[in-house]
Amino acid sequence: MSRWTDTEIPDQSGRIAVITGANTGLGYETARVLAEHGAVVVLACRNSDKANDAADQIRTLVPDATIDVVELDLGALESVRDADTVLRDRYDRIDLLINNAGVTGLTGTTADGFEIQWGINHLGHFALTGLLLDRIVAAPAGRIVTVSSIGHRFGRIDADDPAAPTGNAYAKSKLANLLFTYELDRRLTDTPAIAAAAHPGGASTEIFRYSPAGFRLPNLAVARLFGRTPAMGALPTLRAATDPDVKGGEYYGPSGLFEIQGYPVRVESSARSRDARRQRRLWEVSEELTGVSFG
Incomplete structure (x- = not known):
């Protein structure tokens, strides 16, 4: 199926889907289509006002939609626990997370003292999932889909000390998303749930909106030209989340050159993301840093 679109999505009635960052961009489009x-779509967002506006927009487009809003700041573990x-x-079950x-291009730390991209993109999601x-x-048939990036290929994570700074913080966090997904899926083997991952390719979104102007403006220009x-x-x-043929540990992205454009297909991630030792060690350190154990 080389041109998979949302017309291929089976009926999702009765399925409860929680989507982080769903008030704009990729998250909003994912929520709208589901x-x-x-x-039943839950918009889990840092800004409740923006999330409620997004919920109203979806209800206008889909009058019979069931939309819920939950406040969630992935940069604060206390907020993650409150959202839980x-x-x-x-909800007594969640069918899809x-x-x-x-975030990208930001400097500084989260409320818990972690580098902000690492803290939000990886640790916050690790804690929420756990x-x-x-x-x-x-x-x-629960499913967990984590959104990574082409940029994971530039990421570096020290196999002994995954929390140590290693250059490009955004790329590191996106590599962590994949290491986490593969280790999580292994741990779900004896359950009805699976974990998969996806990346959008080159998409023009608002991910740069909180970045410093010197980083934001050139990246926005490139995204608008080529995204x-x-x-x-x-x-x-959406394919990773809904296609009945998706298997645990799979990764989906665009089919085109360099996975920048095209329709979604199964793609391969970097050899580094498949390193089982890094996966296990990242998991151990993430549990220590967040205080969340998956049991």
């Missing part, structure tokens, strides 16, 4: 196909409490109160939110895992495993729409960029995530 709502169109009948899923809210989700537990509202999409770890979509991400806290929600029993709800996901309680679903008949595809957020709707196209969301297709790999």
Whole structure:
């Protein structure tokens, strides 16, 4: 199936989907399409006002949509735990968790003192997934999809000390997304749930909106010239999330040259992302840093 589009998505009625960073860009498009196909969609976002605006936009487009909003700041582990409490109160299972939110080009630290891209893109999602895992495993066919990037190929993670600074912080966090996905899927072997990953290729989104101007403006210019729409960029995530033929540990991205454009297909990640030793060590360190154990 070389031209997979959202018309291939099976009925999602009754399925509960939690999407981080769903008020804009790829997350918004993912939420909109899942709502169109009948899923109960939870927008898990840092800014509740923007999330509620996005929810209203989806309801306008999909009048019978069931949309919920949960406040979630992935840069603060206390907020991650609070979001887990809210989700537990509202839902006895979660069929789909999409770890979509991400930042790039930022400097500084999270509320817990982690480098901000590493803390939000990886550690926040690691903690959220671990806290929600029993709800996901309680679903008949739970699925966790984490959004990585072509940039993971430039990432470096020290096999002995994964938290150590190693150059490009964004690329490191996107490599961590894949190392986490592959180790998570291995640990889910005896459950009905699977973990998969996706990347959007070259997509024109708002990921640069909080970056310093010197980083943001040239990257926005390139994205607008060569990037595809957020709707196209969301297709790999949607395929990883809904295609019945997806298997645990698979990675989806665009089919075109350098995986920048095209329709979603299964793609291969870097050899470094497949390093089982790095996967295990990253997992151990992530549990230590977040205080979240998957059991």
